[in-house]
Amino acid sequence: MAITGSSMQDTKAKTGKYIKLEFTILDGEQKGRKIWTNLNVVNPNPVAVEIAQKELATICRACGKLTITDTMELHGIPFLGKIKVRPASGDWPATNDMVNYKALEGGVAPGATKPATSGSKGAKKGGVPWA
Secondary structure (H helix, E strand, O other): EEEEEEEEEOOOOOEEEEEEEEOOOOOOOOOOOEEEEEEEOOHHHHOHHHHHHHHHHHHHOOOOOOOOOOOHEEEOOOOOEEEEEEOOOOOOEEEEEEEEEEEEEOOOOOOOOOOOOOOEEEEOOOOOOOO
């Protein structure tokens, strides 16, 4: 898979911000399907921020980046992603959750082409979008 979209969003309560990442599956039976995840990079709950920072660091490593200044730097770089299906509960349908990210050996998914990317929104020029 690869990141094909990213944007900075306000939380529903307007007390923080999260990075919304869009992933596109590049190979296999699910090729072309999309999955999304949100990383709470500004939040009154420090545990939520710590979790988001660790997940973003794992994504960066999977993309071969030690540091980034904008999520656009992660777009279009193939990596392995593990998806877990969260079962339906009450009125909520089943959903897909990203649970792991890993670099590809050789850096290219078999039979994959570089996907078109959409721009990041809300990022400061020359700075990190969540600062």
